[in-house]
Amino acid sequence: MESPAGRAPTPGALPYYVAFSQLLGLTVVAVTGAWLGVYRGGIAWESALQFNVHPLCMIIGLVFLQGDALLVYRVFRNEAKRTTKVLHGVLHVFAFVIALVGLVAVFDYHRKKGSADLYSLHSWCGILVFVLFLAQWLVGFSFFLFPGASFSLRSRYRPQHVFFGAAIFLLSVGTALLGLKEALLFQLGKLGPSRNQINSPVP
Structure with missing residues (x-):
């Protein structure tokens, strides 16, 4: 079947690949949450469980949402270019904010405990x-969303x-x-020969 003029044909199997990717991503988030809840004692900000905010936020932000942002141009290839650009950028903003919460959580946890960072x-x-992610978003915004960048400059930078x-x-x-x-x-280092500390948070 011919695609409308000026529009790229959509591979027939693409919806199944996208559905599988979403199922896989949600499964990773759910398993991470279950692992933190069952084996790490849960999540809380004002307690020793603050550390557990870090892995959950990083998985949601820099893995699940960033992955979805990369899929935007494949899934919505026949939508208006401006719409896909905005959606791509907004998903990256959400990913950045959630990842930032995860970073703040681990640094604040170390500060309260008196532990070293990095x-x-x-x-x-x-x-x-995180720095590369932020730089990529800022440069991408400047080139593709912020008005002013020339078409030739955008074309040269797009592959990079x-x-x-x-x-x-x-x-x-x-x-x-x-x-x-x-x-x-x-x-494993904390448990040693016994296994009675399974719910304690990571130092």
Whole structure:
């Protein structure tokens, strides 16, 4: 079947791939929440459980919502370009705000406990990813949403924007996995030969 003039054809299997990606993303968020609730004691801001806000916010912001933002141009390829740009940017804003809450939570938790910040590979990778994410959004906003950038400049930068967007997303996933592994190692170190401290938060 011919697509309307000027519009890109939509692959027949795309809706199934998108539905699977959403199911997978929501499952990751739900499993993270269940892990924090059942095995980490839950989530709270004004207690030792404040640390648990960090992994949940990072998974929601820099993995689920950032992934959805990258899918916008595939899912809504036949919508008005301005609409997809705005939706792409807004999803990244939500991802940034939620990730920022996660960062504030872990830094505030360390401050209250008197612990050092940025003491692990995960923490340095996390800061790098967050700074790259923010820089990517600001540059993208300046080039594609803020009026004033020339068409030729946008065309030259677009491939770099797409590449760095995908790279930052993959770095986010890798950093999240690194953080979960770090949490597991902390927990195993605290448990030692006994297993009676399973609900204590990560230091």
